Amino acid sequence: MKVYNNILETIGNTPLVKLNKLTKNCKATVLAKVETTNPGNSVKDRMAVKMVEDAEKSGVLKPGGTIIEGTSGNTGMGLALVAIIKGYKLICVLNDKQSKEKMDILRAVGAEVVVCPTAVEPSDPRSYYSVSKRLAKEIPNSWYVNQYDNLSNRTAHYEQTGPEIWEQTEGKVTHFIVGVGTGGTISGVGKSLKEKNPNIKIWGIDTYGSVFKKYKETGIFDENEIYPYITEGIGEDILPANVDFDVIDLFEKVTDKDAAVYTRRLAREEGIFVGNSAGAAIGGLLQLQDQLTENDVVVVLFHDHGSRYVGKIFNDDWMRERGFLEEEFKTAEDVIARHADLPLVTLYSEELVSHAIMKMRKYNISQIPVLRDGELVGSLNDSQVYQLLVDNPTLRDTPISKIMQKPFPVVQGTAKLEEVAKLINEQTPAVIVERANGDKKILTRQDVIASLA
Incomplete structure (x- = not known):
């Protein structure tokens, strides 16, 4: 019988798959x-085993101990598998930008999860770096993994991942591309491959908000480069010891939007359901493709599984809220679909201006159509009301009919967005859309802007 003694023995020997559609112009x-x-569905399984085994050999991790690590989720999963097989407890410290799926999966395999804020300095006591270190000091018989500076991380890839790629490509690999976070994968694989062939190019994918690219190019650690970003698993606001800048030939930054869009395209066009950093890696490759020739063989490493991003990257609403969803709005009906389930807020012409203010506050809206006998006879917008009340506060008790402006134009739901946009200007901040079923909805300047984002 061909049987593995435990799940850890199944780590490695991952497949190499040719990309076709996304890279057709490359x-x-x-x-x-x-x-x-890999059993934990990510590249991090490799180094999780190596770091634990090296800690056992050195005596810093003792039987029955507690493993503590700050992680984006994938290293935590790898450590969880090791902890289960070897009998350790595990505490994973994550920042709050990580997907709920990652947190739920870690809890499912027995890890305790501690969540910290993302938008704080690494030295802040609330950061996941600081919390991890504090817990390791407070909890008896515990070991802080520190995947960023633990060189067993990159050694795992030097010993395993690099040789696998060399063997699978029969030594024909010319470029290796991967997103860079802790730096273990790119540095370990890069060193291994360059020892075989010094001409192999190692390209790191970075993100906006991270320090890697500028540091590589200038040697300057620029704190002005640091700001919160959405892409998970790559980029840093520190310089991990595992990042060997001498091995890496260049860094390429990829936007949050491109990383998300290419992640979804990998699933839909290549049938490869992978995570956020994979989309960033493909985005970076396509940005650099002019440097490649028909004789080149490029290996792009995909870190983790798409199931960890179902509530984010693969959720249309999440993508739409961030302006990442590439939608083509063609008609007025398409644009108002975002809020088609909400009722049209209106005013009657004989209501008081104070009533209009209350409705604007209650529904957080800026413009309201005015009715008389069920017909549209006028409109109000917050800028107009504000200016009138500044000039004459007593107008609060005046009927709306005395100050209302002309009614918003009415368009059919089939009207093209280009035509609708021409009707909206400083004097006309909205139009009324009449749908096929007779319902009326408002379409504002903000709706048009959102549809073009």
Whole structure:
């Protein structure tokens, strides 16, 4: 019988898969190293085992101890599998930008999860770096993994992932591309491959809000480069010891939007359901494709599985809220679909101005159509009301009919967005859309802007 003694023995030997549709305009052959077939569904399984085993050998991790680590989720999963097999407790410290799926999965495999704020300095006592270190000091018989500076991280990839890629490509690999977080994967694989062939190019994918690219190019750690970003698993606001800048030939930054869009396209066009950093890696490759030739063989490593991003990257509402969803709005009906389930807020012409103010506050809206006998006879907008009340506060008790402006134009739901946009200007901040079923909805300047984002 061909049987593994435990789940840890199944780590490694992940497949190399040719990409076809997304890279059809790229001259090079592009191969994806798909790490999701590891038991913890990510590349981090490799170094989790190595770090624990090295800690056991050195005596810093003792039987029955507690493993503590700050993680984006994937290292935590790898450590959880090791902890289960070897009999350790595990505490994972995550920042609050990580997906709920990652947190739920960690809890499912027995880890205790501590969540910290993202938008704080690394030295802040609330940061996940600081909390991890504090817990390791407070909890008896515990070991702080510190994947950022623990060099067993990159050693795992030097010993395993790099040689796998060399063997699978029969030594034909010319470029290795991967998102950089702790730096273990790119540095370990990069060193391994360059020892085989010094001409192999190692390209790191960075994100806006991270310090890696500028530090590589200038040697300057620029704190002005640091700000919160959405892409998970890559980029840093520190310089981890595992990042070997001498091994990395260049860094390329990819936007949060492109990382998200390409992650979804990998699933839909290549059938490869992977995580956020994979989309960033493909985005970076396509930005650099002019540097590649038809003789090049590019290996792009995909870190983790798409199931950890179902509530985010693969959720249309989440993407739409951030302006990441590439939607083509063609008609007025398409635009108001965002709020088609909400009732149209209106006023009667004989209501008081004070009533209009109350409705604007209650519904957090800026403009309201005015009715008389069920017909649209006028309109109000907050800028107009504000200016009138500044000039004459007593107008609060005046009927709306005395100050209302002309009614908003009415368009059919089939009206093209380009036509609707021409009707909206400083004097006319909205139009009324009449739908096929007779319902009327408001379409504002903000709706048009949101549809173009």
